[in-house]
Amino acid sequence: MGVPYYPGCTLSTNAKGYDRSGRAVAAALGMELVELPEWQCCGATFPLATDNSLALIAPTRILYQAEQQGDRVAALCAICYHVLKRTQTTLARDTEMHDRINWFTEQDYQGRVTVSHLLEILRDDVGWEALAQKVVRPLTGLRAAPYYGCLLLRPYDEIGMDDPENPSILHDLLRALGAEVVDFPYNIECCGSYLTVKEPGISENLSQDIVASARDHQAQVIVTACPLCQFNLEYPQREKASGRTGDEIPVVYFTQLMAVALGLPEEEWGMETGHFVDPRPLFNGK
Amino acid sequence: MREIISASRIHSDLVRNVEEISGEHLLACNQCGKCSAGCPVASVMDMLPSQVIRMAQLGMEDVLESNTIWICASCLTCVTRCPKGVNLPRMMEALREVSLRSGVTKLDLDSLPPELVRELPQLAIVGGFRKYMK
Numbered sequence: 001m002g003v004p005y006y007p008g009c010t011l012s013t014n015a016k017g018y019d020r021s022g023r024a025v026a027a028a029l030g031m032e033l034v035e036l037p038e039w040q041c042c043g044a045t046f047p048l049a050t051d052n053s054l055a056l057i058a059p060t061r062i063l064y065q066a067e068q069q070g071d072r073v074a075a076l077c078a079i080c081y082h083v084l085k086r087t088q089t090t091l092a093r094d095t096e097m098h099d100r101i102n103w104f105t106e107q108d109y110q111g112r113v114t115v116s117h118l119l120e121i122l123r124d125d126v127g128w129e130a131l132a133q134k135v136v137r138p139l140t141g142l143r144a145a146p147y148y149g150c151l152l153l154r155p156y157d158e159i160g161m162d163d164p165e166n167p168s169i170l171h172d173l174l175r176a177l178g179a180e181v182v183d184f185p186y187n188i189e190c191c192g193s194y195l196t197v198k199e200p201g202i203s204e205n206l207s208q209d210i211v212a213s214a215r216d217h218q219a220q221v222i223v224t225a226c227p228l229c230q231f232n233l234e235y236p237q238r239e240k241a242s243g244r245t246g247d248e249i250p251v252v253y254f255t256q257l258m259a260v261a262l263g264l265p266e267e268e269w270g271m272e273t274g275h276f277v278d279p280r281p282l283f284n285g286k
Numbered sequence: 287m288r289e290i291i292s293a294s295r296i297h298s299d300l301v302r303n304v305e306e307i308s309g310e311h312l313l314a315c316n317q318c319g320k321c322s323a324g325c326p327v328a329s330v331m332d333m334l335p336s337q338v339i340r341m342a343q344l345g346m347e348d349v350l351e352s353n354t355i356w357i358c359a360s361c362l363t364c365v366t367r368c369p370k371g372v373n374l375p376r377m378m379e380a381l382r383e384v385s386l387r388s389g390v391t392k393l394d395l396d397s398l399p400p401e402l403v404r405e406l407p408q409l410a411i412v413g414g415f416r417k418y419m420k
Contacts, residue, residue: 008409009408009409009412010407010408010409013407013408014405014406014407014408015407041408041412043412043416044408044409044410044412044413044416045360045412045413045416045417047379048308048360048375048376048378048379048380049307049308049376049379049380049383050306050307050308050309050376051306051307052383055416077409079409079413080409150361150362150363151362154361154362154363154365154366155362155365155366156366164366165366165367188363189326190326190327190359190361190363192327192359193359193360193361193410193413194359194410194413194414194417194418195327195357195359196406196410197393197398197406197410197411197413197414197418198356198392198393198414198417198418199357200399200402202327202330202357203359205330206326206327227407227409228407228409228410228413231405231406231407231410235405276405
């Protein structure tokens with residue numbers, strides 16, 4: 001089964017390991033993530049100003065490209081997913097805006113595309129039990145802390161993936177992989193998002209609180225679906241001139257843990273780049 | 287601080303612009319403070335999110351000088367919890383837009399540490415451009 005797939009900018013550059021492991025685990029489950037033949041950046045922020053129709057053009061072009069391939073598009077990056085899903089919801093609720101964007105792009109987007117995160121496809125199409133049966137190397141004893149962040153879940157009335165205050169989708173996935181799930185109170189707290197560009201000190205403090213909470217709950221690894229969360233949580237733990245403190249916690253994508261549990265070869269884990277704390281020693285890797 | 291509240295101020299351009307850009311009614315907020323209680327960055331803001339909304343309700347232009355509107359990271363925690371269904375992130379965005387559209391720029395690209403720029407995810411850079419400059 002082929003699923004049209006939108007990788008986005010970051011998964012094509014700084015977060016290649018997310019893209020690689022995502023494609024590999026989908027293939028291992030009998031799905032091929034088929035990259036859209038033509039795509040552009042989604043804009044990385046959903047416009048909150050109601051008169052900013054300009055910012056809806058890029059994501060609508062992506063939805064149009066996806067519509068040429070079928071009736072849905074899968075994303076891995078939580079922010080691309082957020083932007084595409086909210087754009088789809090906005091166009092469905094605001095036909096005047098939908099017409100205006102189509103007029104501008106000169107592309108007749110019909111509005112038929114369902115935007116799915118790979119997590120939703122795993123839960124709704126594959127199912128946790130079927131996934132568990134594919135696990136050949138259960139993550140037994142690995143204390144993994146699911147971290148959701150913001151944009152994967154909120155706002156609920158436009159995203160609707162999971163309970164925005166008490167989510168379970170990553171918990172369920174980790175259980176299916178045989179890991180020991182670490183439930184910690186900061187799992188939906190903001191990492192600082194774009195503040196890392198303008199006010200790195202603030203996002204660093206937010207991220208350190210999140211990592212400290214995971215550490216207090218004896219997590220060995222933090223699991224995310226967002227490349228900006230991954231960066232914000234791991235970058236402050238990078239090796240500094242003073243060396244390492246020794247209590248760093250790697251932050252991995254859920255697809256990377258899946259690649260390990262499904263018994264895929266180490267190059268498909270996608271862990272050799274994009275990490276400031278090497279997660280491989282947890283899995284007896286390099 | 288002595289502040290004079292008048293009907294003309296409450297019907298000011300600021301109120302009109304914020305309501306038009308956000309699509310929200312400022313007076314829908316009844317100042318319960320739940321947004322401020324749950325805001326993850328409230329500790330570094332010079333004014334609480336609910337105070338920013340109160341100033342905007344009263345047409346107080348100095349709200350645009352507050353660092354709060356730029357520290358809000360649009361994490362959407364407040365909109366998830368607001369008992370009145372007020373979309374505060376849209377109001378914050380409107381206040382930023384009023385400021386940016388008047389020519390204010392909040393991101394100095396030259397001041398970014400090169401080692402950070404090398405490692406930053408692309409989406410953070412694109413998002414930063416969109417949030418902090420025109």
